[in-house]
Amino acid sequence: MSVAAPQLAGLVPLQSVGITPIEASLFVFVLLTAVLTALFRDVLASIVVFAAYSLGLALLYTFYRAPDVGLTEAAIGAGVTTVFLLLTIAKTTRPATDARFEAINWPAVGVCGLFVLVVAATLPAFPAVGDPASPILANADVTGYYLANAYDETGAENAVTAVLAAYRGFDTFGEAIVVFAAGIASLLVLGREVFTA
Amino acid sequence: MSVADAALIAGYTVGDGLLIAATLFVTLAIAMLYRAIMGPTNQDRVLAVNVLGTNTVVILALLGAALGEPWFLDIALVYALLNFLMSVAISKFTVERGGVI
Numbered sequence: 001m002s003v004a005a006p007q008l009a010g011l012v013p014l015q016s017v018g019i020t021p022i023e024a025s026l027f028v029f030v031l032l033t034a035v036l037t038a039l040f041r042d043v044l045a046s047i048v049v050f051a052a053y054s055l056g057l058a059l060l061y062t063f064y065r066a067p068d069v070g071l072t073e074a075a076i077g078a079g080v081t082t083v084f085l086l087l088t089i090a091k092t093t094r095p096a097t098d099a100r101f102e103a104i105n106w107p108a109v110g111v112c113g114l115f116v117l118v119v120a121a122t123l124p125a126f127p128a129v130g131d132p133a134s135p136i137l138a139n140a141d142v143t144g145y146y147l148a149n150a151y152d153e154t155g156a157e158n159a160v161t162a163v164l165a166a167y168r169g170f171d172t173f174g175e176a177i178v179v180f181a182a183g184i185a186s187l188l189v190l191g192r193e194v195f196t197a
Numbered sequence: 198m199s200v201a202d203a204a205l206i207a208g209y210t211v212g213d214g215l216l217i218a219a220t221l222f223v224t225l226a227i228a229m230l231y232r233a234i235m236g237p238t239n240q241d242r243v244l245a246v247n248v249l250g251t252n253t254v255v256i257l258a259l260l261g262a263a264l265g266e267p268w269f270l271d272i273a274l275v276y277a278l279l280n281f282l283m284s285v286a287i288s289k290f291t292v293e294r295g296g297v298i
Contacts, residue, residue: 051250
């Protein structure tokens with residue numbers, strides 16, 4: 001009895017839409033937590049639900065076989081971001097209120113919805129998964145080169161990591177410098193010499 | 198004939214069973230959101246999200262077995278390690294306002 005991946009397509013009732021039940025329930029979870037994060041009146045409650053949102057998102061990334069993204073979401077989203085947000089509200093005052101949810105600003109919802117529609121309109125421009133005409137598969141020489149030589153040339157087992165940290169290493173280094181500069185700049189603005197809690 | 202045998206004959210694999218279990222756990226996670234929404238206190242919400250985190254670790258482990266991807270366990274481990282961080286930070290924050298770390 002081997003545990004195998006591909007034959008799970010047989011049992012899913014939602015297959016006609018291309019969504020498995022677990023994806024559907026994860027989508028519901030992520031959407032619910034996202035909306036709640038926006039709606040909560042109490043900032044602390046917002047932060048707590050945002051942590052739950054991050055949990056769902058990491059699950060979704062992992063389910064779509066993006067381990068590095070899932071791992072980053074787990075480490076940054078669930079752990080560090082919560083602490084940063086708490087540090088931020090610790091320095092601010094909290095409005096006394098009895099209302100559980102924020103009043104909805106409908107014009108803002110309209111603008112956001114419009115923006116989502118505009119972004120969603122670009123989706124059909126993406127090639128389908130496994131489409132032979134997509135740039136990745138059409139330029140098989142380039143893709144194949146990295147897949148064949150990434151380990152020998154860089155020593156990184158994950159091809160994505162190899163490209164990110166080795167082939168375009170200077171680019172990533174530049175990004176790190178930008179983050180470092182931003183940290184220095186915020187220290188200058190705050191008039192501190194070190195980051196303290 | 199056991200239930201497992203019957204299921205295997207019906208064409209379902211162990212992976213399918215694990216996947217169904219994972220789906221049920223995600224449904225459970227949505228149910229747990231009730232406590233996170235209704236509160237009434239923030240401690241209830243923290244506890245709810247803590248349970249959600251533990252739930253996530255279980256789902257990741259189930260998915261790893263169901264899809265035959267052992268590295269899912271790495272992410273589950275990272276989650277198990279980091280799950281307490283939020284609870285500790287928020288608990289400290291509510292007890293001594295201002296102190297987080």
